[in-house]
Amino acid sequence: MTPASSVAEAASNTQDLGSKALVIEVKGLSKTYFRGKEKLEVLRDLSLTAHEGEFIALMGPSGSGKTTLLNIIAGLDRPSSGSVRVAGADLAGMSDSALAGFRAANVGFIFQTYNLLPVLTARENVELPLLLTSLGSAERRRRAETALKVVGLSERMDHYPRQLSGGQEQRVTIARAIVTDPKLIVADEPTGDLDRDSADEILSLLRKLQTEFKKTIIMVTHDPAAAESAGTVHHLDKGKFK
């Protein structure tokens, strides 16, 4: 699949959103930090929706609030005001432990720096989120192997992260993100540390997750080429959509 064809396919997938379930619903979201006595308004009255199978890219300069918005939608951070509903859950009213449970069940994470545990093999890294479930070890192993097959790393299951290239490490991260079959995948600069070819492979994989597996994806990126892969691109500047 070429980037161009996948963009077209992604665009076609956004046409009938009305019939698809709403996965992200953000209304009047603001986020304020205090640095000493100084008040920093990172996000200002933002609203955003995303349906099942939608791929959204968040772009903007450094400090525009992209990652903060991503973190709030993923249940890692809390809004100062406004409401955030993801996969039917009101995140603002959840306790820390409830948020952890929500993330484990509904969110897959892809980080710029992969964040794989070096003491675990690729399969074991993918298996990691399943340790929080009641699945037996054989089933956990089977699902991890399936996820690695989806990302094309069946041959590298028993390799440690240090034995993999950057692109392969990021594919392991993607396998880890989908192994629990979450509704939402959040990706923070997933291609930031990769060369162009590896980045294209990763973007192709994300589109595959969107189109074949109907995952809702929200991705922060500085890379216009990466943003082209998404069906929707939101530009943030000083905490507001442009």
Place this chain on the structure above:
Amino acid sequence: MNLASLAARNVLRNKLRTVLTVLGVAVAILAFVLLRTVIWSWTVSAEYAAKDRVATRHKVTFINPLPVRYKTQIEQIPGVTHVTWANWFGAKHPTRESDFFQSIAVDPPSFLAVYDEIILPQAQREKWLSNRQGALVGESLAKQFGWKVGDRITLAGTIYPGDWQFDVDAIYTVKRSSMDKASLMFHWDYLNDSIGPRRKDEAGWFISRVKNAGDAVNTAKRIDALFDDQDAQTLSMDEHAMNASFLGMFSAVLTAIDLVSIVILVIMMLILGNTIAMGVRERTNEYGMLRALGFLPKHIASFVLLEAMVVGLAGGCFGLLLSYPVVEQGLGRFLEENMGSMFPYFHVDPPIAGLALALSIALGLVAAIVPAYQASKLNVVDSLRRVG
């Protein structure tokens, strides 16, 4: 893979640091076992004292003698089966004066009847019983000075000055730990006949054997009551209490050793805590990732605690492995041979080994409490932001 194995595998993240930490813990455990064994060995004679023996000494002090004629009266007390008496002689090897050993003048027949844990060949027994200048020597002491049966030895008297000659007639070992293997016993008659009239017919202490061990305390009371109206009153107690009161004189030394062993463990805990804290700091980003995936603070704390426990256990096991050859073969053999009267049984006591292992795990856990708490309280967003 499970949560515990994940924590255990983290131990090998920085192999050099882990190996050095495990070595540090192992050395601390070795030192702990060594010091505890010193205390145990020193006090073991009291702990292993026979329960059916009653010791009687002068009421005022060990140093004051008692009339030897008391023996006949003690024998009359119901339940007493044998009575023997002894005098502390305080001999020194003429060329190795610093090598302390116990030398006692005893009445051989009654002595062997009371101390039935002493084992010696029948021929040697008969020879010693019949030779007034004969000496019965413990096998550790014989080894220490290179004495053999048939040797004639000369010892310097300290309490009874002069050169004293003895024939090594018998070398004994023991079948119970209630008697050491580093003493020299010789005929009380030989001593009594060789000293001036002022010090004749005196006994340093009496040891009575009773039929029922449960009667030892009452028998001690009866003995003391017997001599209550005499000039030389007695103080009797069971052998364990007597040995313990003797050890009480060294209580300050034992307490100091005890404290040092605890200080060593505290140092070990601080080393371990420092290593764990460094590991936690390096893995902040990973803990953030795990929290993002849905792991709870208690999981993160468990990882840290389990890791510390594994390092503590590994260090404890290695330390114990080291302690056996060091204590049993090296230092233990040396002390038994050269300082047998103070350390008659210098071995790794299983309860001490168990305590050392349990403490290595427990202190590992304690050392990791603060780093584990800090790791569990990390803010997820801040943790993820630290790298990249």
